[in-house]
Amino acid sequence: MNRKTFLTGALALLATGVAYPALGQSIPATVDQPVTISYYNYNLASAGNGAEATKRLIAKFEAANPNIKVKGVGASSADITSRIQADVAAGRIPDVVQMVFSDLEFTVDNLGAAALEQIVPETELKAHFEGISPNGLQLGVLNGKTYGLAYTFSTPVLFYNADLFKAAGLDPDNPPKTWAEVKAAGLAITKKTKAEGIATGIFGPSAGDWLFQGVLRSNNGSLMSPDRKTLAFAEPASVEAVAMLRDLYDSGAYTNLDITAAMEAMASGNVGMYLQTSAIQGFLVKGSQGKFDLRASTMPRFGDKPQRPNNSGSALVILSRDPLKRRAAWELMKFMTSKEAYTVITSEIGYLPLRADIVEDPKYLGNWVKEHPLIQPNLEQLRMLERWESFPGPNYRQIQKTMMEGAEMAVFGGTDPAAAMQAAQKSAQAMMPK
Amino acid sequence: MTIDAAAFAPSIPAISIARPTKRGATGLNKSVGHLVMAVLAIFCLFPVYWMIVTSLRPANEVFDTSLWPTAASLDNYVYALNAIPIIEMLGNTLLVSAVVTVVQLFTGLLAAYAFARWRFPFDKLTYTLIALTWLVPFQVVMIPNYLLVADLGLLDSLAALILPHFAAALAILMLAQAMRSFPREVLEAARMDGAKSWRILWEVIAPNLRGTIASLTILIFISTWNEYFWPLLLSRTPENSVIQIGIQMFMTSEGTQWGPLMAASTMASLPILLLYVGLQRQVIQSFMKSGIR
Incomplete structure (x- = not known):
């Protein structure tokens, strides 16, 4: 049995039964006595820049807040929910966690995430939110309350190999902006070079559905009805978006590579274009150094319709029930989403700065942004960012999986897009909360 | 199953079957056989070679297909050693694997002796239940075990990695089978003494x-060395974790750091490779006796 499925199913039952007596209880004004909080973070579960930068930020926070000790716990983004569920079941509730956006609703409904409006004084909250991208803030809002404060996040970027563009007779200074242009460029690359046209990170076991959501939405499609009760990913606009990907694949411009293989094919110079999270920029830069000219553009749009990229990434969520620990957790959240922290997070880990005003400020990211032009499409998309929606109910992962399998069958498996998406929607609807 | 009483078996004269083949044909057969084995050996060794070569490549050459990097360096090893506490993790893995191996053999020998030598109420039922536990995947009992070690206050400790592996059906079954084949006369003689x-x-x-115990030692050690899920759920800090978790830390959704990952994998596989080199015959025997776990 799949471990994640088992944990999600079995422990959700345990976790749903937990009572949250401290929900809504406001926090003390300061941390006036020593307190230790646990901080679950998926960057800490990796080796390299992400972990080092996070550890350094924690150390800085502790130095500035001598009463607060932070115990960092690393768990990969794929496993962090399972780990939290196991700990909640064991009665060891983490105090603050870095939660992937698609797991946010589950965390709110089942793990007792605290709404910031309920525990933090309004004036304090307002003061901290000042300068934060409004689109970014919306990412962590559910039912009108901020349960997650957007932390590390990125947008879908079309990376491209300028050398292959030149070899195929394309203008690398004018990358494709629409899917039709992507198809034409992809075909030119496959025809005139030995490389593949375009690869994407839309499908695959670890892909989730965040990129796919952006593609559907850019064609005015949607996942579900506004009341979040009825699935809508088999509606005509969404099916049309899936059919576009199918046509791209049938034409030979789009290559069906495994998600990791696609990333590596791009890094090794064997693919012309690659649509994937901006967070992999560091990986691609390392692979391309001295080999080819790596550039980036915004996510393609459908004809004249506007781009509607959504984010990948995570939010910081308070799970602690103890008022003093909640105050300590909120202090940590404030620090981790400060100008100083975002300077480190963007320049060293590779995520977007939630605070747009530091981008041009030479005290923070000003000089770095000038030296790293690949970040520009990412910053441009921050202004039009839409939320990565999570499905409701305890079956949210199965619903997501059913949708993605239907779409994958339609694009690569030869199944009719409308039939595949309708079948997936019918199966998934049965798993939605009644 | 295993019979380890060869020393007590009556000696059987060696029988040689003459093959009516010509010397030339035998020579050709031998050459073909050697060629096939050489190809298979290269096929088996190539991934190990590729792991080592990749560990020596710089990041922008990781996807090159040349057999040797243009600028081989040990930078990935230095990076891997700095990025994660590899030495501590290897030490932890070695300690956990050694303790689990010794404890499982000890409990296995005691239980197997009881099942092989004594008759007691529900002995067959107990034996069957132990055999059935072999069919239960560890993932099923992982959460109850997790809750138990959390209650015992052992989270993020090496003791918690060892505790659920104190006894294993494989060891009990293999040893009980071997003991049942042991000549009763020898045991009776010992008792009379x-x-x-x-x-x-x-x-x-x-x-x-000795043969069965050596086989089991290798099997238990290797499977504990390669354990991943349980340490993944349990570990909170790299310093208290095992090498398999360390290797996984180079794989993230933001890309895999192949060079350092291969360097860490090379370092992690060295003890097992040495075990293979030193105990080749027993390793092969152990897999033949119990199947590949």
Whole structure:
């Protein structure tokens, strides 16, 4: 049995039964006595820049807040929910966690995430939110309350190999902006070079559905009805978006590579274009150094319709029930989403700065942004960012999986897009909360 | 299953079957056989070679297909050693694997002796239940085990990595089978000489089950060395974790750091490779006796 499925199913039952007596209880004004909080973070579960930068930020926070000790716990983004569920079941509730956006609703409904409006004084909250991208803030809002404060996040970027563009007779200074242009460029690359046209990170076991959501939405499609009760990913606009990907694949411009293989094919110079999270920029830069000219553009749009990229990434969520620990957790959240922290997070880990005003400020990211032009499409998309929606109910992962399998069958498996998406929607609807 | 009483079996004269083949044909067969084996050997060794070569490549050459990097360096090893506490993790893995191996063999020998030598109420049922636990995947009992070690306050400790592996059905079943094949006359003789069960087990049976015990040692050690899910759920800090978790830390959704990952994998596989080199015959025997776990 799949471990994640088992944990999600079995422990959700345990976790749903937990009572949250401290929900809504406001926090003390300061941390006036020593307190230790646990901080679950998926960057800490990796080796390299992400972990080092996070550890350094924690150390800085502790130095500035001598009463607060932070115990960092690393768990990969794929496993962090399972780990939290196991700990909640064991009665060891983490105090603050870095939660992937698609797991946010589950965390709110089942793990007792605290709404910031309920525990933090309004004036304090307002003061901290000042300068934060409004689109970014919306990412962590559910039912009108901020349960997650957007932390590390990125947008879908079309990376491209300028050398292959030149070899195929394309203008690398004018990358494709629409899917039709992507198809034409992809075909030119496959025809005139030995490389593949375009690869994407839309499908695959670890892909989730965040990129796919952006593609559907850019064609005015949607996942579900506004009341979040009825699935809508088999509606005509969404099916049309899936059919576009199918046509791209049938034409030979789009290559069906495994998600990791696609990333590596791009890094090794064997693919012309690659649509994937901006967070992999560091990986691609390392692979391309001295080999080819790596550039980036915004996510393609459908004809004249506007781009509607959504984010990948995570939010910081308070799970602690103890008022003093909640105050300590909120202090940590404030620090981790400060100008100083975002300077480190963007320049060293590779995520977007939630605070747009530091981008041009030479005290923070000003000089770095000038030296790293690949970040520009990412910053441009921050202004039009839409939320990565999570499905409701305890079956949210199965619903997501059913949708993605239907779409994958339609694009690569030869199944009719409308039939595949309708079948997936019918199966998934049965798993939605009644 | 295993029979380790070869020393007590009557000697059988070696039988040679003459093959009516010509010398030339035999030579050709031998050459073809050697060629096939050489190809298979290269096929098996190539991934190990590729792991080592990739560990020596710089990041922008990781996807090159040349057999040797243009600028081989040990930078990935230095990076891997700095990025994660590899030495501590290797030490932890070695300690956990060694303790689990010793404890499982100890409990296995005691239980197997009881099942092989004594009749007691529900002995067959107990034996069957133990055999059935072999069919239960560890993932099923992982959460109850997790809750238990959390209650014991052992989270993020090496003791918690060892505790659920104190006894294993494989060890009990293999040893019980071997003991059942042990000549009763020898045991009766020992008993007549005044030896009790404890002495019989350690001074008569165990020394004569060297083959089975060696096979089991290797199997338990390797499977514990490669354990991933349980440490993944349990570990909170790299310093208290094992090397398999360390290797996984180079794989993230933001890309895999292949060079350092291969460097860490090379370092992690060295003890197992040495074990293979030193105990080749027993390793092959152990897989033949119990199948590949």
